[in-house]
Amino acid sequence: MEELIIKQYEKTGILSLSDLTLPTEEQLRKGVAIIECVQEIPCDPCVAICPVGAISIKDINDTPKIDFNKCTGCKRCIGICPGLAIFVIKLKDDKAFVTIPYEFLPVPKKGEFVKALDRRGKPRGKGRVVKVNTNNKTAVVTIEVDKDLALDVRNIKTD
């Protein structure tokens, strides 16, 4: 039966880092996907699209599990996820490349500066757009931010 204890994110809609499976610093330097999908929703397109079989699921209602050692950070899962819940993070020196799904217009252009927002929608500084891909009308945008913001920045806002 349903659990009686209400989790914090069920009240707020905001996940905290303790709700997630996170990669090590070394894995982050290689570049990996972080899947922010913690509920048992009947859904599995991320498993089907992964070219290296890094994402697995026991049955359709299970949450996806990712093997950070297999993941190559190819970003294909970002555009297919119906929940827009997958992000790819890659650390380089003191910078972080955060790749997010983005479904608003105008789609930012390479080289532009955008506001980097966290899971609460709060601006956390500026990000430089380094890459934009569109897949099925969902833009997949990579921005460069300070390394410290790698696990916090999850959205952007164009001015």
Next chain:
Amino acid sequence: MTVDEVPNVRTCITPLKENMKVLEQDRVGEIPDKKFYGRNKKNIDSDIVIVGSGPAGLMAAISAAEQGVPRILLLDENHLFGGQLVKQSHKFFGSEEEKAGTRGIEIAFELIKEVNSFKNIKSFLETTVIGCYNGKKNHKLVAVKRKREGDQLIEINCKSVIFACGAMENMLAFPGNDLPGVYGAGGVQTLMNVYGVKPGKQVLMVGAGNVGLIVSYQLLQSGVNVNRVIEIMPKIGGYNVHAAKLRRCGVPIFTSHTIKEAYGKDKVEGAILEEIDDRFQPIPGTEENIPCDTICIAVGLTPSIRLLEQIGAKTEFIAEAGGHVSIHDLSMQTSVKGIYVAGDSSGIEEASTAMLEGQLAGISAAAFLGYDKKAEKLKQGCIKALEGFRSGPFGLKPKICKEKIACCWNGGINY
């Protein structure tokens, strides 16, 4: 309501025309003989009639056609096929076989294309079924087709009917809920995504189920500001991924909050909200005034079963179904032989399961008429897929709903 002398019309989805005469109705209306007397009435003989062309109706038509049923008639009262699919601009969840990762509107286009490719499916838009009668051998449906040169009455004789009529949005009782600017969330979605009309500038969303969360996000995509989402329950009802999308755009969600009243002179100018305790009682001193010009109500749906009731299908009140539903067996047949139900009309759920139920009903109705190409095997496949969808935590409610329906079907009422 009665519109231009045609009874049993849902005015909320009827396009407005000049000099339209709209009257309230307090019971099922009579067939407007006078209006149509002497005018050419159309008679159609059909094998299977499908009422409603949403995900369930489209799949029912396709799967019955694949079974080789020669005369299938698909009717919809809207001016587009696809039901709610046409306004779903987000990607669907599910597995690859159920077209997951595809946007609802694209699924609608694919299915409509498939329907049109079958010579044995005839389809009518802007056609409202206003009455249905159950004969000894045949069923008779009376429909009105809206045409430019005037309405036309259609009398349909058929052997089997699949009702995939969907559902209606629930309203919430609060002072000021009759002010212009108070909408159903589905209505707002139609305005935005079908007609390209912004409903307002500043929206208050009431209800944090998937509909409330998705429509809020689509409002943001349309450039409309969403002030906040409130939810009376202590937790968000919809998927966290939908809530997270809104939160990272800066839209707050307040659980254990309700709307006390809406105010405004001639239209909505704002709302008073309040927090509630664990017994759903307002907590004094928590009232908050929120200026807004649009209030969106997303507090669930009620199955549309009027026609099923009229044809004599047995109905029961099942809370998990969203209200009264006609009970049905595993093949989606109701208590009236040859009459089937699928989709939200048989209990509120979502598009993927509606498609599966439609498929099941289409195959079953075809088999009932003797068109059987491995029907039993196909049906088992649908039933298994439905069980899969209903086995997770978010499938619990429909699972209980269907268990209760099965219980009623078997004669039990002590669920």
